[in-house]
Amino acid sequence: xxxxxxxxxxxxxxxxxxxxxxxxxxxxxxxxxxxxxxxxxxxxxxxxxxxxxxxxxxxxxxxxxxxxxxxxxxxxxxxxxxxxxxxxxxxxxxxxxxxxxxxxxxxxxxxxxxxxxxxxxxxxxxxxxxxxxxxxxxxxxxxxxxxxxxxxxxxxxxxxxxxxxxxxxxxxxxxxxxxxxxxxxxxxxxxxxxxxxxxxxxxxxxxxxxxxxxxxxxxxxxxxxxxxxxxxxxxxxxxxxxxxxxxxxxxxxxxxxxxxxxxxxxxxxxxxxxxxxxxxxxxxxxxxxxxxxxxxxxxxxxxxxxxxxxxxxxxxxxxxxxxxxxxxxxxxxxxxxxxxxxxxxxxxxxxxxxxxxxxxxxxxxxxxxxxxxxxxxxxxxxxxxxxxxxxxxxxxxxxxxxxxxxxxxxxxxxxxxxxxxxxxxxxxxxxxxxxxxxxxx
Numbered sequence: 329x330x331x332x333x334x335x336x337x338x339x340x341x342x343x344x345x346x347x348x349x350x351x352x353x354x355x356x357x358x359x360x361x362x363x364x365x366x367x368x369x370x371x372x373x374x375x376x377x378x379x380x381x382x383x384x385x386x387x388x389x390x391x392x393x394x395x396x397x398x399x400x401x402x403x404x405x406x407x408x409x410x411x412x413x414x415x416x417x418x419x420x421x422x423x424x425x426x427x428x429x430x431x432x433x434x435x436x437x438x439x440x441x442x443x444x445x446x447x448x449x450x451x452x453x454x455x456x457x458x459x460x461x462x463x464x465x466x467x468x469x470x471x472x473x474x475x476x477x478x479x480x481x482x483x484x485x486x487x488x489x490x491x492x493x494x495x496x497x498x499x500x501x502x503x504x505x506x507x508x509x510x511x512x513x514x515x516x517x518x519x520x521x522x523x524x525x526x527x528x529x530x531x532x533x534x535x536x537x538x539x540x541x542x543x544x545x546x547x548x549x550x551x552x553x554x555x556x557x558x559x560x561x562x563x564x565x566x567x568x569x570x571x572x573x574x575x576x577x578x579x580x581x582x583x584x585x586x587x588x589x590x591x592x593x594x595x596x597x598x599x600x601x602x603x604x605x606x607x608x609x610x611x612x613x614x615x616x617x618x619x620x621x622x623x624x625x626x627x628x629x630x631x632x633x634x635x636x637x638x639x640x641x642x643x644x645x646x647x648x649x650x651x652x653x654x655x656x657x658x659x660x661x662x663x664x665x666x667x668x669x670x671x672x673x674x675x676x677x678x679x680x681x682x683x684x685x686x687x688x689x690x691x692x693x694x695x696x697x698x699x700x701x702x703x704x705x706x707x708x709x710x711x712x713x714x715x716x717x718x719x720x721x722x723x724x725x726x727x728x729x730x731x732x733x734x735x736x737x738x739x740x741x742x743x744x745x746x747x748x749x750x751x752x753x754x755x756x757x758x759x760x761x762x763x764x765x766x767x768x769x
Contacts, residue, residue: 414442414491439680441673442488443474446522453541453710457759461706464757470681476671477707480521483671484513498625498675498694512630515637515664524589524668524708525567526619542566544709547583548698548716549573551725551734558715558763559584565713569621571701572596573604574613575729582728583716587613589668591621591701594628597656607729614659622669623700629669632656637664670704678703683746699747706760713761718748723768 451458451473461471476483489509492500501509520526525542545565547553549572562568562584571591576583590613592600601610612620622629632655635645645655682703683695695703698717705712716728726734755762 414440439676440491441472441677442476442483442671443472444476445474446476447474449523450708450710455541456710457706457712458710460757460759464759466753466757467759472677472681475674475677475707477524477674477704478521479513479516479669479671481513481515481517484510492672495672495676498623498672500672500676504627504630508627508630508634512634512637512669515634516667516669518665520665521668524704526665541710542708543711544569544705544713545584546702546705546712546714546717547571547574548702548714548718549727549729550716550718551728551730552763552765552768553582553716553728554725554730556582556715556728556763556765558582562586562713562715567709569701569705570613571698573600573607573609573727573729575604575607575609576613577608579729587615587618589619589621589701591623591697591704593623593625593697594632594656595626596697601656611657611659618660618666620658620662620667621701621704622667623675623697624669624672625675633667633669636662637667670700674704674707675700683743683750696744696747699750702751702760706754711761712759713763714751714755715763717751717762718744 450456458471458473461467462473486506489501489506493502493504494500496502543565544567545562546569547562559579559581563586567588568584568586569589569591570587574587574590576585576587592612597612601612604610612618622633624630631645634640635655636658678700679695683699702712702714702717725732751760751762754760
């Protein structure tokens with residue numbers, strides 16, 4: 329305050345800017361805490377967003393095991409008598425080292441999940457990677473075959489609302505009105521909302537009987553793709569998943585141009601459109617076949633799907649989130665069948681048993697959006713090839729579209745080292761094919 333009383337105008341200006349900077353930092357830190365902490369810990373629970381994710385476990389050989397019941401880790405793929413039940417399976421989550429795990433305190437009963445028989449539609453291919461997961465010594469105790477990957481209208485029951493209202497942010501519906509959830513899910517009412525791949529369904533919502541194996545390319549933004557010339561190979565897959573700044577124009581040789589699924593939360597989509605302007609990424613991918621895979625982590629994700637699926641206009645979009653921004657640009661007129669929403673149980677399942685960070689920043693740490701996309705593909709595709717996921721963070725620039733080398737920066741909210749280990753373990757087990765350069769193998 330003394331410097332503000334100085335007679336020197338330059339000193340006063342500098343002091344004023346410093347004071348503004350300090351207050352801005354305090355406000356931003358407060359905003360982060362309200363984004364990531366459970367709504368019971370702060371006054372307004374409408375801003376719970378961008379949290380982490382949790383999981384449970386799985387199946388041995390389906391021919392040798394009884395029906396999956398409460399307390400069991402086995403699944404009879406031919407005899408699921410209850411298509412939607414809730415139970416807590418016995419599971420072996422990856423152990424964290426050195427730091428006390430606080431996830432259990434933040435999310436009690438986090439490993440209680442809904443179970444659906446829709447998974448059987450994903451077991452038609454005789455060489456599906458899920459058979460490898462079931463047999464893998466590394467992953468068999470993490471994999472739950474009947475975890476619901478997506479949400480649809482059958483989930484808008486009072487019982488389900490009460491159950492998921494225990495969990496905050498990405499994990500459930502705590503603080504979200506039941507009316508909003510019901511309105512949003514009522515638009516997810518077709519067979520295409522229950523299963524990931526539309527053209528694998530007939531009019532009755534059943535998978536076609538040709539046992540066609542589904543090949544998927546999951547494309548991250550990693551700098552390893554710069555100069556890779558993998559574009560044609562990527563586009564040759566049945567489906568291509570992309571995320572964040574999914575720039576393809578001008579980069580087709582390295583990353584291809586096909587986009588079957590664009591994966592986002594409303595926050596990551598807005599940030600990507602803002603950060604991607606200099607790369608020509610000003611609207612979300614909008615091919616005729618493009619579907620939008622939503623990872624709901626805040627109330628605005630539900631509001632956006634409900635708004636775009638109905639006859640409401642953009643002016644009707646009431647974003648109650650912390651930034652009150654408008655509707656992100658999709659690049660085409662979207663309808664309800666263009667959206668698929670990841671189930672909160674799947675998001676909890678993923679962190680609890682797939683990417684359970686041992687870092688001390690647990691209250692803000694969550695799997696990256698790219699990690700969510702890749703794990704979702706592993707649970708629905710029969711073959712998965714991953715491109716642009718971290719292999720060597722020091723060797724390659726951060727993103728394939730960088731004009732010059734950019735050093736990779738670690739942030740508190742993602743444990744990229746843990747994710748990198750997971751991708752390499754999945755590759756080593758033959759469950760995915762992780763793109764590496766010859767000198768990285």
